Amino acid sequence: MTPSPAWTRKDLIAIEDLSREELDIIFATAESFKSTLGRSVKKLPSLRGVTVVNLFMEPSTRTRLAFEIAATRLSADVISVMGDASSLVKGETLRDTALNIQALSADMIIMRHSAAGAAKYLSEITDMPVINAGDGAHAHPTQALLDAYTLREKFGPDLTGKHVTILGDILFSRVARSNIWCLKKLGAHVTLAGPSTLVPREFENLGVRVCHDLKQALADADAVMLLRIQHERQTSTHFPSLGEYTSMFGLNKRRAAWLKPNAIIMHPGPINRGVELDSDLADSSRSVILDQVTNGIAVRMAVLYLCASTKSLSTAQ
Numbered sequence: 264m265t266p267s268p269a270w271t272r273k274d275l276i277a278i279e280d281l282s283r284e285e286l287d288i289i290f291a292t293a294e295s296f297k298s299t300l301g302r303s304v305k306k307l308p309s310l311r312g313v314t315v316v317n318l319f320m321e322p323s324t325r326t327r328l329a330f331e332i333a334a335t336r337l338s339a340d341v342i343s344v345m346g347d348a349s350s351l352v353k354g355e356t357l358r359d360t361a362l363n364i365q366a367l368s369a370d371m372i373i374m375r376h377s378a379a380g381a382a383k384y385l386s387e388i389t390d391m392p393v394i395n396a397g398d399g400a401h402a403h404p405t406q407a408l409l410d411a412y413t414l415r416e417k418f419g420p421d422l423t424g425k426h427v428t429i430l431g432d433i434l435f436s437r438v439a440r441s442n443i444w445c446l447k448k449l450g451a452h453v454t455l456a457g458p459s460t461l462v463p464r465e466f467e468n469l470g471v472r473v474c475h476d477l478k479q480a481l482a483d484a485d486a487v488m489l490l491r492i493q494h495e496r497q498t499s500t501h502f503p504s505l506g507e508y509t510s511m512f513g514l515n516k517r518r519a520a521w522l523k524p525n526a527i528i529m530h531p532g533p534i535n536r537g538v539e540l541d542s543d544l545a546d547s548s549r550s551v552i553l554d555q556v557t558n559g560i561a562v563r564m565a566v567l568y569l570c571a572s573t574k575s576l577s578t579a580q
């Protein structure tokens with residue numbers, strides 16, 4: 264494979280930075296990589312000799328593992344550093360941590376951090392490509408890319424006019440923000456639904472519909488994307504109790520009947536079963552939740568490969 268000459272970024276920080284052409288390059292590259300994942304020998308030599316550091320200052324299962332697997336499939340050497348096992352807990356600054364990682368001859372950093380803007384800051388102080396694996400409530404670009412990739416698999420490559428409803432804790436969600444940017448750039452219609460305290464009208468300024476009536480929000484959806492309540496980012500109570508949230512906005516069998524027959528159910532994970540989504544729906548034939556997880560590998564292979572190519576780290580194979 265040869266990286267597209269139209270890709271000139273060393274970093275992936277946020278979807279809002281990307282043009283439609285760049286999104287299409289990522290999807291096309293991910294498609295090529297996905298076709299290699301079923302082979303008996305899954306490894307490609309593209310990032311041979313490249314050292315990738317996975318720096319995660321917040322918990323993660325899917326994102327960290329998918330990046331590790333993606334980098335390994337591309338033959339990179341991967342080292343994972345958890346925030347609570349690094350010298351950050353001894354008072355070292357993020358800047359010093361990054362400069363030390365660079366001094367240790369790492370070539371790329373993938374970072375998750377609780378502060379919005381942390382990945383951008385890192386990209387400005389190091390020469391290494393920086394991939395944002397989630398920064399506070401700001402952005403989770405590879406999640407939005409794998410979500411869009413999954414929607415394209417289910418509905419075809421043109422998402423123009425498709426309706427996606429994002430339901431849950433929008434206010435504190437980096438996944439929602441990145442998905443809004445991504446889906447709008449791809450021509451889809453986005454509806455945000457949930458309690459008014461978690462889905463304020465201000466989001467309409469991003470060109471989306473805000474709907475606090477669940478039946479209405481689900482009626483025209485081709486896909487409904489559930490989000491969990493993000494207690495770790497909430498500083499005050501936004502609804503009386505989890506039980507009340509579930510009784511008003513949890514997706515259960517009765518409410519799923521309000522969806523169109525072919526509508527699919529998505530969730531970035533982790534799922535709080537029985538809270539935002541009933542277990543039988545999460546495991547039903549309508550659910551593409553595990554497809555999303557699998558697609559995270561090919562999408563992250565594409566992002567690593569493209570950003571590495573800008574710094575001439577990757578070999579064109």
Ligand code: CP
Binds near residue numbers: 322323326
């Ligand atoms: N979707 C997502 O970011 O999951 P993790 O927190 O497990 O990485």
